[in-house]
Amino acid sequence: MKLKYLSLAVLSVVPMASFAQSNVTLYGLLDEYVEYAQSGGVGSRTALQSGGQSGSRLGVKGTEDLGGGLKALFQLEHGLFADTGANDGGNTSFWRRQAWVGLAGGFGTVALGRQYSPSFNLADTVDAFGTGYGSAFNVGVTDFGLASRFNNAVTYTSPSLSGLSLSLLGGAGEGATGRVVDGTLTYGAGPLFIGAGYSMVKQFGATPEMKNAIVGASFQLGIFKLLGAYDRLEKEAPVNTTRKSWTVGTVVDFAALNQVSLSYGEGETDNRSDKAKIYSVGYSYSLSKRTNVYAIYSHIDNAAITAFQPQGASSGNLYPVLTGSDPSSVALGIRHRF
Numbered sequence: 414m415k416l417k418y419l420s421l422a423v424l425s426v427v428p429m430a431s432f433a434q435s436n437v438t439l440y441g442l443l444d445e446y447v448e449y450a451q452s453g454g455v456g457s458r459t460a461l462q463s464g465g466q467s468g469s470r471l472g473v474k475g476t477e478d479l480g481g482g483l484k485a486l487f488q489l490e491h492g493l494f495a496d497t498g499a500n501d502g503g504n505t506s507f508w509r510r511q512a513w514v515g516l517a518g519g520f521g522t523v524a525l526g527r528q529y530s531p532s533f534n535l536a537d538t539v540d541a542f543g544t545g546y547g548s549a550f551n552v553g554v555t556d557f558g559l560a561s562r563f564n565n566a567v568t569y570t571s572p573s574l575s576g577l578s579l580s581l582l583g584g585a586g587e588g589a590t591g592r593v594v595d596g597t598l599t600y601g602a603g604p605l606f607i608g609a610g611y612s613m614v615k616q617f618g619a620t621p622e623m624k625n626a627i628v629g630a631s632f633q634l635g636i637f638k639l640l641g642a643y644d645r646l647e648k649e650a651p652v653n654t655t656r657k658s659w660t661v662g663t664v665v666d667f668a669a670l671n672q673v674s675l676s677y678g679e680g681e682t683d684n685r686s687d688k689a690k691i692y693s694v695g696y697s698y699s700l701s702k703r704t705n706v707y708a709i710y711s712h713i714d715n716a717a718i719t720a721f722q723p724q725g726a727s728s729g730n731l732y733p734v735l736t737g738s739d740p741s742s743v744a745l746g747i748r749h750r751f
Contacts, residue, residue, distance in 0.1 A: 446746025549678025
């Protein structure tokens with residue numbers, strides 16, 4: 414009988430030991446804000462929106478230890494409008510934010526599926542507003558010309574070598590969307606971060622081919638974090654154009670729970686009167702490690718043929734703006750991570 418009970422105990426421990434080698438996490442983020450906007454020649458409006466600083470989401474991610482320093486990884490992430498419960502952007506793909514699986518080890522990380530582009534990750538890192546409300550990248554004034562994520566993508570991220578890291582993405586398009594090659598080289602050590610990226614998108618059909626180069630940096634100087642980026646976007650056919658844009662900003666952390674963000678950006682396309690400028694200032698107060706409240710003011714100076722408008726990380730263009738007008742808006746919101 415003692416041997417029988419001992420055998421049962423061992424068998425019950427084996428599945429637990431196997432499970433201990435895996436780690437699966439359910440996570441999410443809800444971000445909602447009230448926006449008052451002077452919509453640039455059309456009037457004003459007040460609305461409740463989802464996704465101000467960050468897009469609202471629900472996700473699951475995990476790792477499995479395969480032994481010998483090798484791990485399997487996966488991530489599935491759904492985007493939603495928290496104010497209505499609808500899919501983020503009206504997209505029919507449930508896992509539209511991320512859906513990938515990969516392997517990681519001493520060689521780095523290889524992943525396959527729908528993923529963020531390295532150039533977008535670089536832009537997000539050197540943006541004072543993290544490509545959320547108030548960001549020059551988010552509204553398109555500073556335009557790196559690419560989608561933030563790509564389907565059917567294969568990525569490789571190298572290990573950090575004395576702060577230096579390489580990230581590459583390739584996507585074949587599979588007959589439906591354009592082929593893409595995207596890569597960044599970044600360096601981060603101590604207070605300094607610097608990165609450069611280059612991407613090419615070969616579109617199918619009449620959509621123009623795009624080539625984009627971006628450089629960006631940040632530097633932590635006491636309570637001040639200084640950030641900046643320069644971007645050059647080239648589009649071919651039916652009309653060749655080059656858009657040059659840049660942004661600078663600072664993030665100030667003070668009194669432990671308080672943060673102020675300032676940003677300025679501008680962009681202009683050659684041979685076109687479409688120069689636009691954006692000014693943004695934001696304040697965030699952390700109620701806890703997972704919850705913060707924020708207030709952001711943003712103003713855009715549009716040229717004669719542009720109609721950029723302030724918007725959140727995932728709220729999109731939700732009110733009319735006349736070309737050449739100069740819209741302003743204020744967003745008051747709350748963001749909670751779980």
